[in-house]
Amino acid sequence: MRLFDTHAHIDLPRFGTPAEQRSAGFRARSAGIAAILIPGIEPGTWSALLGAANALRANVPDVCFHTALGVHPQVVGDLPAKIDQDLAQRLSVAIDGVAGLVAIGECGLDFGRDLPPPGPAREAARARQLAVLDAHLEVARRTGLPLLLHCVRAHAALLERLLAAPTxxxxxxSFSGSPEVADALCRAGHYISFAGALTIPGARRPRAAAAAVPEARLLVETDSPDQTPFARRPERNEPAFLVDVVAALAEVRGCPVEAIAEVTTANACRVLGVQLP
Ligand SMILES: [Zn+2]
Structure with missing residues (x-):
């Protein structure tokens, strides 16, 4: 069995020291994880991310480590406003010639609980997230690289942006939308990735979406170090635990674990334009 964890922040200090990142890489290999995509969060940590990925490649050669660079919507409000003006340019320079970089992100919209209370401040925060997302869209459309999208309580706005021009x-x-939103995204050619929420007993919404997504659009991820699968809590999440997400997806869709592994890994390779050795 070969699995592809399409979203794991194993580069972060809060995941663990470089030695802990390395041992998590070995445990991932033992659990059948063949590839891991490490998403970016903010410009200040991009070079540390690329350095951590290089160290993991050198030390854990049996796992393919891929990277993405972007600005997470949850940190947009903490960054200096001037960053928005030349973000597309900055991103283009940062990704230029980076070996193993396969996507732009993570980026997107988060209109969840961290927004300011209703009023002008909330509207400004939303507008800024949209502007930052637009910079990522611009680079993705110019380079042809896929986006790694985060979306919380903003699916209508995100869909509008994605459908405005060929993307x-x-x-x-970590899809949290309805089956209808999943359907609209898949029709537009996008892929839907499921994480630990699927392992929570009685989690109706992610399970409904996971049952509805066409097989050719399904992906899996851990979102390490967050979203630990239900049966492993309160442990810190790590790529090896992807097997729990795959098992939950197999159960929801009524098909063998091996079939989910095969199809999600093939889908990840297709959308990210990579091949596994
Ligand atoms: Zn993330």
Whole structure:
């Protein structure tokens, strides 16, 4: 069995020291994880991310480590406003010639609980997230690279943005929308990735979406170090635990674990334009 974890922040200090990142890489290999995509969060940590990925490649050669660079919507409000003006340019320079970089992100919209209370401040925060997303869209459309999208309580706004112009097939990470939104995204050529929420007993919404997504659009991820699968809590999440997400997806869709592994890995390779050795 070969699995592809399409979203794991194993580069972060809060995941663990470089030695801990390395041992998590070995445990991932033992659990059948063949590839891991490490998403970016903000410009200040991009070079540390690329350095951590290089160290993991050198030390854990049996796992393919891929990277993406972008600005997470949850940190947009903490960054200096001037960053928005030349973000597309900055991103283009940062990704230029980076070996193993396969996507732009993570980026997107988060209109969840961290927004300011209703009023002008909330509207400004939303507008800024949209502007930052637009910079990522611009780079993705110019380079043809897929986007790694985060979306919380903003699916209508995100869909509008994605459908406004041809956009490379992209990944909706840790999908929390309805089956109808999943359907609209898949029709537009995008992929839907499921994480630990699927392992929570009685989690109706992610399970309904996971049952509805066409097989050719399904992906899996851990979102490490967050979203630990239900049976492993309160442990810190790591790529090896992807097997729990795959098992939950197999159960929801009524098919063998091996079939889910095969199809999700093939889908990840297709959307990210990579091949496994
Ligand atoms: Zn993430």
């Amino acid at each position: 490379p097939p992209s990944i909706l990470h």
